[in-house]
Amino acid sequence: MTESLEEFLIARRGMGRPLLVPYVTAGVTPGWTDVVRAYADAGADAVELGFPFSDPMLDGVTIQEAAGRAIAAGTTVKGILQEVATLDVDVPLIAMTYSNLVVQQSTAQFCAALTASGLRGLIVPDSPLEEVGELADAAAAEGLDLVLLAAPSSSRARLREITERSRGFVYALTRMGTTGERGEIPEQAARLGRELKGLTDRPVLFGFGVSNPAQAADLAGHADGVVVASALMRKLLDGARPRELGEYVASMRRALD
Amino acid sequence: MSWSGRQGVMVPAARAMSDPGATGRFGTYGGRYVPESLIPACHEIETAFREAWSDPEFHGRLDTLLTVYAGRPTPLTPAWRLSRELGITLFLKREDLAHTGSHKINNVIGQALLAHRMGKERLLAETGAGQHGVATATAAALLGLKATVFMGERDIERQELNVLRMNVLGAEVVPVTTGSRTLKDACNEAMRHWVSSVDDSYYCIGSVMGPHPYPWMVREFQRVIGEEARAQCAAELPVGVPDYVVACVGGGSNAAGTFAGFVDTTARLVGVEAEGGAAATFGRAGVLHGFRSLVLQDEDGQVTEAHSVAAGLDYPGIGPEHAQLRDGGRARYETVNDEEVVQALLRLARTEGILAALESSHAVAWVIRAAESGEIAPGSTVMLTLSGRGDKDIASIKELL
Numbered sequence: 001m002t003e004s005l006e007e008f009l010i011a012r013r014g015m016g017r018p019l020l021v022p023y024v025t026a027g028v029t030p031g032w033t034d035v036v037r038a039y040a041d042a043g044a045d046a047v048e049l050g051f052p053f054s055d056p057m058l059d060g061v062t063i064q065e066a067a068g069r070a071i072a073a074g075t076t077v078k079g080i081l082q083e084v085a086t087l088d089v090d091v092p093l094i095a096m097t098y099s100n101l102v103v104q105q106s107t108a109q110f111c112a113a114l115t116a117s118g119l120r121g122l123i124v125p126d127s128p129l130e131e132v133g134e135l136a137d138a139a140a141a142e143g144l145d146l147v148l149l150a151a152p153s154s155s156r157a158r159l160r161e162i163t164e165r166s167r168g169f170v171y172a173l174t175r176m177g178t179t180g181e182r183g184e185i186p187e188q189a190a191r192l193g194r195e196l197k198g199l200t201d202r203p204v205l206f207g208f209g210v211s212n213p214a215q216a217a218d219l220a221g222h223a224d225g226v227v228v229a230s231a232l233m234r235k236l237l238d239g240a241r242p243r244e245l246g247e248y249v250a251s252m253r254r255a256l257d
Numbered sequence: 258m259s260w261s262g263r264q265g266v267m268v269p270a271a272r273a274m275s276d277p278g279a280t281g282r283f284g285t286y287g288g289r290y291v292p293e294s295l296i297p298a299c300h301e302i303e304t305a306f307r308e309a310w311s312d313p314e315f316h317g318r319l320d321t322l323l324t325v326y327a328g329r330p331t332p333l334t335p336a337w338r339l340s341r342e343l344g345i346t347l348f349l350k351r352e353d354l355a356h357t358g359s360h361k362i363n364n365v366i367g368q369a370l371l372a373h374r375m376g377k378e379r380l381l382a383e384t385g386a387g388q389h390g391v392a393t394a395t396a397a398a399l400l401g402l403k404a405t406v407f408m409g410e411r412d413i414e415r416q417e418l419n420v421l422r423m424n425v426l427g428a429e430v431v432p433v434t435t436g437s438r439t440l441k442d443a444c445n446e447a448m449r450h451w452v453s454s455v456d457d458s459y460y461c462i463g464s465v466m467g468p469h470p471y472p473w474m475v476r477e478f479q480r481v482i483g484e485e486a487r488a489q490c491a492a493e494l495p496v497g498v499p500d501y502v503v504a505c506v507g508g509g510s511n512a513a514g515t516f517a518g519f520v521d522t523t524a525r526l527v528g529v530e531a532e533g534g535a536a537a538t539f540g541r542a543g544v545l546h547g548f549r550s551l552v553l554q555d556e557d558g559q560v561t562e563a564h565s566v567a568a569g570l571d572y573p574g575i576g577p578e579h580a581q582l583r584d585g586g587r588a589r590y591e592t593v594n595d596e597e598v599v600q601a602l603l604r605l606a607r608t609e610g611i612l613a614a615l616e617s618s619h620a621v622a623w624v625i626r627a628a629e630s631g632e633i634a635p636g637s638t639v640m641l642t643l644s645g646r647g648d649k650d651i652a653s654i655k656e657l658l
């Protein structure tokens with residue numbers, strides 16, 4: 001796999017399939033890398049790896065609990081990267097973490113370390129356009145795609161800048177609020193999807209509150225695909241094995257296709 | 258209009274500690290590290306604050322409420338007996354005498370007026386010791402707004418009286434059960450809640466922290482402490498300015514407001530932190546709760562739990578402008594331990610008849626130590642901001658004695 005995250009996703013989209021990106025918190029259980037493999041085998045187009053942070057501002061209870069568990073188990077950035085380097089999956093891996101972990105040494109060192117371990121993308125939810133300059137440069141220098149978030153509250157001018165500066169894909173938030181499973185998909189998600197699709201050819205994926213296969217399919221109709229996090233992590237925290245998580249991702253794959 | 262203006266004494270505005278501009282940067286610190294969802298809200302608040310702050314009518318309403326409701330100006334009390342014991346001249350800026358018992362009311366009345374002006378219906382707040390929560394509940398009641406206050410479960414146990422006060426004032430107190438169940442986690446929860454309720458709710462941050470414009474705005478609302486104290490010192494002291502200006506620091510709002518009045522003078526500025534929550538002393542640069550500053554954290558960047566006998570000071574970060582003042586050497590930051598704090602509280606109570614908050618007693622503890630060790634030279638003048646009163650801490654004090 002030599003192409004970038006964005007090239008990979010565009011190629012997959014070109015095959016006419018809605019994109020599916022499941023999430024796992026790194027270090028949440030001893031066998032978390034098996035979860036990544038299970039996702040890839042089940043038809044994921046990329047996998048998002050959460051690097052746990054003690055104060056996850058944008059996460060709801062499920063991801064908070066997963067992060068807390070991972071940190072309590074002694075998970076470190078270095079440890080995650082060592083495990084990631086041993087992963088041999090045929091889809092791109094995307095890191096998701098908060099600014100404080102990124103700036104520990106320098107953003108350049110952080111990006112270089114991610115790339116060296118084989119990661120292709122990075123999402124930093126508390127680094128909006130205003131603060132993203134140095135990080136965007138560092139990521140670009142390493143060939144790491146820095147994915148930016150677009151919110152229902154973003155102005156059209158901001159959405160335009162986000163679509164221009166985001167790499168890999170544009171991460172569209174289905175709603176105002178934290179991560180977490182929800183009952184309904186709000187109308188504002190469809191509106192945001194339409195607006196973003198009108199602004200860019202870059203893949204647009206919905207995240208936050210994608211709770212079941214039917215919702216995933218519904219949302220994918222308004223963009224290019226979905227990121228699924230809390231629904232999977234809830235199962236994992238409740239004791240689901242990698243194989244069962246893989247089966248759930250496969251059911252989402254079928255619903256999308 | 259400044260307080261000094263109301264009194265007819267013209268005091269020049271401080272040159273430093275001014276407007277951090279559109280980026281909200283204090284040197285390399287500050288900024289706006291929040292999710293994209295909250296960016297429009299931050300812009301909206303900044304615009305509203307800039308407009309209000311240049312509007313004489315807003316200042317008129319604020320000044321009136323600070324005077325007829327909050328009890329300003331607060332006095333500058335000479336600590337007669339303690340001064341004699343220490344061989345210095347110590348003045349106490351009595352924020353403990355402000356309505357609701359601490360300096361928190363200055364900022365909250367300002368932000369509540371702003372929220373009202375913006376048409377918001379509800380104030381969200383986080384609180385550690387409960388003083389900011391009580392002030393928020395109070396201002397909400399005054400202006401007919403709803404109030405929701407997030408408070409760590411552990412702090413709820415420690416500050417039962419303040420929880421009761423908030424309930425009586427009509428506020429909803431939401432227990433936070435995540436993490437260390439203290440102020441840090443209450444901040445996270447308030448921020449998360451704000452993301453989902455930003456249309457009708459205004460996040461009333463309690464200290465000089467959070468995303469731009471909060472650190473600047475809160476300092477401006479607390480500037481009244483420093484400007485009053487400066488004019489009062491000018492009237493009391495032969496040279497007009499004290500040798501030392503001292504305040505306790507958690508997030509650092511009473512210190513920022515105090516320092517703002519003296520930053521362009523020769524006074525030495527000293528912020529006093531809790532030994533277990535000393536971000537200015539032991540922290541490293543990092544990003545927490547929407548701003549870049551000095552943060553207590555482990556090697557990997559996980560934010561560590563702070564500890565202090567005072568619930569209001571066990572916060573692992575410090576306001577970004579304090580980080581800048583520290584780096585530039587304009588202010589210095591010192592630490593005291595819990596034992597010194599309790600002894601200082603007792604000594605002030607027994608020499609002056611003033612029961613200070615455990616938070617404020619940190620500043621008292623450092624002055625006692627520095628005067629007794631000779632670090633503060635005999636005959637020096639010291640202006641100390643007594644940020645709040647200790648009634649709320651009486652149960653904790655009982656346990657510590």
